[in-house]
Every structure is written in structure tokens, then in C-alpha cells.
Amino acid sequence: MIKITKNIAESVVQKRDKHSYKGKYGRVLIIGGNENMGGAVIMNAQAAVYSGAGLVTVATHPDNKAPLHARLPEVMVTDYKKELENQVRSADVVLIGSGIGEELAVLKATFAALEGVLQQGERKQTLIVDGSALTMLAGAGLTLPEGVATVLTPHQMEWQRLSGVKIADQKDQEKNQKALESLSSSAILVLKSEATQVYWNHDCFELTVGGPYQATGGMGDTLAGMVAGFTAQFTPCGSAVLAAVYSHSAIAEELSQRAYVTLPSEIAKGIPAFMKKLADQES
Numbered sequence: 001m002i003k004i005t006k007n008i009a010e011s012v013v014q015k016r017d018k019h020s021y022k023g024k025y026g027r028v029l030i031i032g033g034n035e036n037m038g039g040a041v042i043m044n045a046q047a048a049v050y051s052g053a054g055l056v057t058v059a060t061h062p063d064n065k066a067p068l069h070a071r072l073p074e075v076m077v078t079d080y081k082k083e084l085e086n087q088v089r090s091a092d093v094v095l096i097g098s099g100i101g102e103e104l105a106v107l108k109a110t111f112a113a114l115e116g117v118l119q120q121g122e123r124k125q126t127l128i129v130d131g132s133a134l135t136m137l138a139g140a141g142l143t144l145p146e147g148v149a150t151v152l153t154p155h156q157m158e159w160q161r162l163s164g165v166k167i168a169d170q171k172d173q174e175k176n177q178k179a180l181e182s183l184s185s186s187a188i189l190v191l192k193s194e195a196t197q198v199y200w201n202h203d204c205f206e207l208t209v210g211g212p213y214q215a216t217g218g219m220g221d222t223l224a225g226m227v228a229g230f231t232a233q234f235t236p237c238g239s240a241v242l243a244a245v246y247s248h249s250a251i252a253e254e255l256s257q258r259a260y261v262t263l264p265s266e267i268a269k270g271i272p273a274f275m276k277k278l279a280d281q282e283s
């Protein structure tokens with residue numbers, strides 16, 4: 001087990017090139033948020049924008065458009081049942097599942113569009129699967145698109161549903177690793193808990209920052225948005241995931257010095273200053 005340290009995050013988050021522009025920092029497409037769970041995509045999007053993603057589009061239920069624009073003028077918004085294929089085609093990173101409910105057709109259309117891009121050999125895209133998309137994956141017996149850089153971000157029950165590994169057995173790295181390999185030959189797993197584990201490239205990493213002040217709805221939606229924002233900007237994908245996982249909980253730990261609970265939106269607001277500290281340390 002390798003500890004996820006500040007050093008890993010510092011080696012990932014770099015100072016920005018003076019001659020760069022938004023196109024260099026990735027196009028993120030967030031798909032999720034049904035009529036009852038629009039908050040989930042707001043938290044995804046806030047985290048992705050504050051992590052520095054170059055362009056962020058949210059494909060969601062139309063009821064969520066006005067609240068999203070009111071909270072985050074930086075994002076573009078589209079209906080997740082219209083023109084999804086074109087949106088997926090133009091994205092570098094696709095995050096699907098937070099608050100998506102049971103919109104199986106949207107999940108299937110997203111996977112089909114990603115496979116279409118792959119077949120044309122256009123470029124390497126990253127897919128992040130969170131929340132209810134993981135539950136639908138488990139229930140519908142869908143397979144993950146191979147060849148796309150994939151990150152799964154389940155909490156313990158989502159992982160139990162998807163992999164069959166019972167929560168009580170999830171401390172067993174070998175069991176988790178084997179189950180992951182049976183789902184995908186190359187996916188990265190972020191198995192969230194009070195001691196989050198990341199499985200990448202046959203290694204297992206463990207988070208040692210964070211705490212119970214994070215046990216509040218939307219905390220995982222914020223992490224998923226950070227993973228999207230970081231993977232849009234930094235390579236390799238696994239290092240970017242580790243840096244996002246570390247930063248999310250390290251910001252919460254800092255906030256917990258003066259707060260009983262560390263709300264997801266407060267963590268998101270802390271991202272730019274935290275990333276600056278990481279970039280300033282980078283050697």
C-alpha cells in the first residue's frame with residue numbers, strides 16, 4: 001500500500017505556461033442531474049471549474065439550466081437527451097453519473113459515442129463514472145468502453161453493487177484488484193470511504209488525510225468534478241487522479257481547523273488557493 005502524499009500532488013500541479021489559453025486546459029463534459037438531483041451537477045461543475053478546467057459543459061435535465069447558470073456563469077448547459085453525441089465527441093473528459101438517477105438511455109448513448117470516437121482513432125478521451133451511473137452499470141450489465149482512459153469513483157455500496165465485493169471485504173486489496181480487472185483491463189478505481197483507496201496500474205494507494213467532517217451529501221460529487229478538472233489538465237491520468245483525491249481531502253482537513261463540517265461548496269472554493277500552493281512548491 002502506497003500512501004497518497006502531498007509530494008505526489010506537488011509533482012502533478014504545475015505553474016501555468018504564460019503562452020497558454022483555455023484550449024490547453026481541457027474540455028470537460030459533465031452528464032448527470034435529473035429533475036430531483038440538479039445539485040449534484042452543480043457541485044461537479046463548481047469543482048471542475050475551480051480546478052482550472054479550460055471549458056466546462058453540463059448536459060443535464062432542462063430544469064437545471066437556470067440554477068446552474070445562476071450559480072456558475074462559467075459553464076455551458078445543454079439538455080442531456082439532445083445532441084449528446086456531438087457533445088461527447090468534442091470533450092476531452094466525460095464525467096457521467098452524479099445525480100443521473102435511472103436515465104439508462106443517456107448512459108448507453110454516452111458509451112456508444114465514446115466508442116465511436118475511439119473507432120475513428122481521433123484521440124484519447126477520459127471517462128469518469130460516478131454515482132447512479134455505477135449503480136445502473138451494475139444493474140443493466142453494461143460493459144465499460146475499452147480503450148478509453150476510465151476512472152470509477154464508487155462509494156462502498158456502489159462498489160459492492162458493481163463488483164460483488166462485500167463492504168466487509170473491501171479492505172482486501174487482492175479482492176478489489178481482481179474485481180476491477182474483471183470489469184476493465186485498465187480502469188483506475190477510486191474506492192471512497194473513511195480511508196479512500198486508489199487502484200492504478202496494479203498498485204494500491206491509500207489516502208491518509210481527511211475525516212468525518214466530510215461525511216455530507218455532495219462530497220463525492222465534488223471529488224468527481226475535481227477528478228475531471230485535474231485529468232483534463234495533467235498527465236498521466238493516474239497521477240492526476242491521485243492529486244485530485246489528495247487535494248479534495250487536504251482542503252477539507254484545512255477547513256476543519258475552524259469548521260465542524262466542511263461543505264462541498266466550501267471545499268470547491270478552496271481549490272484555486274490550494275493548487276497555487278502546490279504549484280509554488282513544484283521543483
Ligand SMILES: NC(=O)C1=CN([C@@H]2O[C@H](COP(=O)(O)OP(=O)(O)OC[C@H]3O[C@@H](n4cnc5c(N)ncnc54)[C@H](OP(=O)(O)O)[C@@H]3O)[C@@H](O)[C@H]2O)[C@@H](O)CC1
Nearest residue numbers: 037038039040097098099100131132155156157217218221
Ligand atoms: N444534491 C444532490 O443532488 C445530491 C445528489 N446525490 C446523488 O444521489 C445519487 C445516489 O447516491 P447515494 O450515495 O446517496 O445513494 P446510493 O447509491 O443508494 O447509496 C446509499 C446506500 O448505500 C449505503 N452505504 C453503505 N456504505 C456507504 C458509504 N460508504 N457511503 C454511502 N452510502 C453507503 C447506504 O446505507 P445507509 O445509509 O442506508 O445505512 C444506502 O443504503 C448519486 O447519483 C449521487 O450523485 C448525492 O450526491 C447527494 C446530493
Ligand SMILES: Nc1ncnc2c1ncn2[C@@H]1O[C@H](COP(=O)(O)OP(=O)(O)O)[C@@H](O)[C@H]1O
Nearest residue numbers: 155192193194211212214215217218219220221
Ligand atoms: N468519515 C469520513 N472520513 C473521510 N472521508 C469521508 C468520510 N465520510 C465520507 N467521506 C468522503 O466523502 C465522499 C463521499 O462520497 P459519496 O458518498 O459519493 O458522496 P455524494 O454522492 O453524496 O456526493 C468520499 O470522498 C468519502 O471518502
Ligand SMILES: [Mg+2]
Nearest residue numbers: 131155220221
Ligand atoms: Mg456519490
